[in-house]
Amino acid sequence: xxxxxxxxxxxxxxxxxxxxxxxxxxxxxDILQASGAKYVVLTSKHHEGFTLWGSKYSWNWxxxxxxxxxxxxxxxxTSVRNRTDLRFGLYHSLFExxxxxxxxxxxxxxxxxxxxxxxxxxELYEIVTKYQPEIVWSDGDGNAPDTxxxxxxxxxxxxxxxxxxxxxxxxxxxxxxxxxxxxxFYTCSDRYNPGHLLPHKWENCMTIDRWSWGxxxxxxxxxxxxxxxxxxxxxxxxxxxxxxxxNIGPTHDGRIAVIFEERLRQMGAWLKVNGEAIxxxxxxxxxxxxxxxxxxxxxxxxxxxxxxxxxxxxISGALELGEPQAKLGETQVKLVGYKEPLKWIALxxxxxxxxxxxxxxxxxxCQWGWTLQLTDVK
Numbered sequence: 001x002x003x004x005x006x007x008x009x010x011x012x013x014x015x016x017x018x019x020x021x022x023x024x025x026x027x028x029x030d031i032l033q034a035s036g037a038k039y040v041v042l043t044s045k046h047h048e049g050f051t052l053w054g055s056k057y058s059w060n061w062x063x064x065x066x067x068x069x070x071x072x073x074x075x076x077x078t079s080v081r082n083r084t085d086l087r088f089g090l091y092h093s094l095f096e097x098x099x100x101x102x103x104x105x106x107x108x109x110x111x112x113x114x115x116x117x118x119x120x121x122x123e124l125y126e127i128v129t130k131y132q133p134e135i136v137w138s139d140g141d142g143n144a145p146d147t148x149x150x151x152x153x154x155x156x157x158x159x160x161x162x163x164x165x166x167x168x169x170x171x172x173x174x175x176x177x178x179x180x181x182x183x184x185f186y187t188c189s190d191r192y193n194p195g196h197l198l199p200h201k202w203e204n205c206m207t208i209d210r211w212s213w214g215x216x217x218x219x220x221x222x223x224x225x226x227x228x229x230x231x232x233x234x235x236x237x238x239x240x241x242x243x244x245x246x247n248i249g250p251t252h253d254g255r256i257a258v259i260f261e262e263r264l265r266q267m268g269a270w271l272k273v274n275g276e277a278i279x280x281x282x283x284x285x286x287x288x289x290x291x292x293x294x295x296x297x298x299x300x301x302x303x304x305x306x307x308x309x310x311x312x313x314x315i316s317g318a319l320e321l322g323e324p325q326a327k328l329g330e331t332q333v334k335l336v337g338y339k340e341p342l343k344w345i346a347l348x349x350x351x352x353x354x355x356x357x358x359x360x361x362x363x364x365x366c367q368w369g370w371t372l373q374l375t376d377v378k
Contacts, residue, residue, distance in 0.1 A: 011048060011098065012061075015050065015061065015066040015067050016066060016067055017067070017252060018050075018063070018066075018067040018068065018252050019067055019068060019252060019253050019254070020063070020067065020068035020070065020072065020252070020253060020254035021068075021253050021254060022251075022253045022254045022255045023068065023070070023072065023075075023250075023253075023254025023255075024254070025072075025075040025076045025078065025079035025080075026079045026083060027256075028076060028079065028256060029076070029079040029080045029082075029083040029084050029086075030083065030084075031256055031261055031264055031265070032080065032084060032086060032264070033083065033084040033085075033086065034264065034265050034268045035264035035265065035267050035268045035271075036267055036268040036270075036271030036272070036275065037086060037264075038085075038086060038087065038279070039086055039087035039088070039089055039134070039135060040080060040086050040087075040088060040089065041089040041090065041091050041135055041137045041245060042072075042073060042076055042077075042088075042089070042090055042091065043091045044073050044090045044091060044092050044127055045058070045091075045092050045093050045123065046091075046093050046140075047093045047095065047096060047097050047140050048096065048097055048098065049061060049093075049096035049097070049098065049099055050062065050063070050066075051063065051123065052071075052072040052073050053071050053072070053073040053074065053127065053130070053131075054071055055123055055126060056126070057118070057119055057122045057123050057126065058119075058123065068254070073090070073127070073131055074130075074131065076088075077131050077133075087134040087135060088131075088133055088134060088135075089133045089134055089135025089136070089137055090127055090131060090133040090135070090136060090137065091137040091138075091139060092123065092124060092127065092136070092137070092138060092139070093139050093140035094116075094120050094138060094139070094140050094141055094142065094144075094149055094173075094174075094175075095115075095120070095140045095141065095142030095144065096115075096119075096120075099115060099119065101114045101115040101118065101119060102115040102119075102142065105144075105148070106142065106143075106144070110144045110145065110148040113148060113150075116148060116149050116150060117150075120149065121149070121150060121154060124136070124154055125154070125157075128158065128162050128163070128164060128168075129162070129163060132163050132164050133164065133168070134164060134167050134168055134169065135168070135169055135170070135171075136158065136168060136169075136170045136171075137170075137171050137173075138151075138170065138171060138173045138174050139173045140173070141173060141174070141175050141176050141178075143176055144175060144176060145175045145176045145177065146174050146175025146176070146177075146178050146182075147175070148175065149174060149175050151174035151175050151178070155170065155174070158170070169184040169185060170183055170184045170185075171183050171184065171185055171186070171187050171203070172184075172185070172186045172187055172188070173187065184201070185200070185201040185202055185203050185243070186198070186200050186201070186202040186203070187202070187203050187205050188202065190205060190206070191204070191205070191206040191207070192204055192205070193206070193233065193236060193237060193242075194240065195236060195240065195287075195288075196240055196287060197240050197241055197283050197287055198240065198241060198242070201241065201242075201243075202241065202242045202243075203242055203243045203244070203245050204233065204237040204242050204243070204244050204245065205245040205247065206233060206244070206245070206246060206247065207246075207247040207249075208224055208225055208230065208246055208247065208248055208259075208260055208263050209223055209224055209247075209249060210223055210224065210225060211223060212249060213247055213249060214249040215249035215250060215251050215252075215257060216249070221259075224259055224263070225263070227263060227266040227267065227270070227368055228311070228368045228369070230246065230263060230266075230267060231267070231270055231311070231368045231369045232294075232311055232369070234267070234278065235278075235296045235309045235311065235369065236288075236296055238278050238281065238296075238298055239283060239284075239287045239288065239296040239297055239298055239309075240283060240287050241282070241283045246263075246264075246267075248260040248264070266368075269366070270366055270368055270369065273336060273337045273365050273366045273371075274309070274336055274337075274366065274369070274370075274371045276300070276307075276336065276371075276373075277298050277307035277309055277336065277371040277373075278298065280300065281298035281299055281300055281307065282298070282299050282300075282301055283297075283298070283299065284297040284298060284299040284306055285323075286323040289308070289321055289322055289323050290322040290323060291320050291321065291322030291323075291350075291351060292310070292314075292319065292320055292321065292322065293312075294310060294311040294312045295308055295309065295310045295311070295319075295321065296308075296309050296311075297309070297323065303375075304375065304376070305373050305374065305375050306324060306373075306374040306375075306377055307336075307371050307372070307373060307374075308321055308324070308371070308372040308374060309369060309370070309371050309372075310369070310370055310371075310372065311368075311369045313356070313364075313370065314356070317355065317356050317358060318353055318354065318355055318356065319353070319354045319356055319372070320347075320351065320352075320353050320354075321351045321352050321353075321354065322350060322351040323351060324351060324352060324374050324377040324378070325346075325348070325349065325351065325352070325377060325378050326344060326346040326352040326374075326376075326377055327346075327376050327377070327378070328346060330376040331344070331346075331352075331374065331375065331376045331377050332374075332375045332376065333354055333372055333373070333374055334372070334373040334375075335356065335357065335365065335370060335371070335372055335373075336365060336370070336371040336372070336373055337364075337365020337366065337370075337371075338357060338359075338365055340357065342354055342355060342356065342357065342372070343355045352377075354372065
């Protein structure tokens with residue numbers, strides 16, 4: 001900050017610079033819907049403590065009193081609920097970098113609890129009661145245990161007495177030591193992608209910008225993940241039983257940058273073709289193929305269909321799969337987005353060989369990864 005701003009400039013001076021004059025919640029909602037997402041999580045407050053709603057516990061350091069002079073949480077919640085079928089969630093940071101009450105509690109080795117009782121917990125009750133999110137995404141324990149935050153007390157209220165008690169889900173960041181151990185779904189770490197099946201529901205929370213969670217005006221094109229890389233992240237995550245939460249960093253004036261919008265719309269286009277291999281699926285007995293790299297499996301139990309998502313189209317025109325075992329006269333193979341059934345050869349316990357159709361680029365169902373639907377395989 002010292003290298004880019006004049007002497008005496010403080011973090012509080014950023015408040016009026018956050019104007020959001022181009023923030024159009026309807027446009028945001030339409031982009032999110034076009035992405036194929038099933039839920040959205042808005043950062044209601046990050047570690048600097050600035051709330052995107054007019055919190056009475058964050059007076060003069062919120063988007064209603066400073067900067068936009070708008071309740072951004074309410075506006076986006078309304079647009080998402082009115083224009084899309086997405087679930088609406090809220091991220092909330094427990095601790096704050098600069099809050100003197102938190103700093104005092106930290107100095108006292110968290111034996112005092114001035115900050116959570118007067119600031120953090122009241123905010124959580126406030127956003128749940130006021131905006132009724134279906135996901136409460138907690139973050140930033142500040143190296144304080146859950147007993148300091150009274151997380152169990154809040155969660156007991158959330159699941160038993162709150163207005164969202166029957167619909168809400170929560171993550172695992174509720175105090176030092178709780179991550180990847182306690183929560184409705186685990187996040188374990190930022191950009192968590194284990195590559196294998198976990199016994200608990202989990203989420204891969206990652207960024208489209210490789211290096212930042214926020215908007216960077218000096219970012220270069222190759223600083224952003226390509227759509228091929230994002231599809232790979234999605235497929236790996238879902239095959240292993242997880243959800244993918246892709247982060248975008250809006251601008252200070254309220255826009256979703258074009259590069260983020262492009263990636264979101266590209267993902268939506270891919271899901272329009274391949275969504276049945278993602279939505280409502282469960283992990284199969286094998287997550288990825290043992291013979292051909294870049295092949296990941298999902299399973300639709302109600303239909304008994306195995307989806308083999310392959311990220312690289314083989315030059316030979318034949319795809320060898322080592323995991324599924326075909327049944328002569330029974331197994332059927334379909335390329336999603338292509339009408340004709342595909343021919344295949346059974347390799348016994350070594351799997352099967354599938355003959356892919358000879359298609360031009362324009363004839364391909366999509367450009368970045370393809371799905372084979374296998375019925376009656378074991």
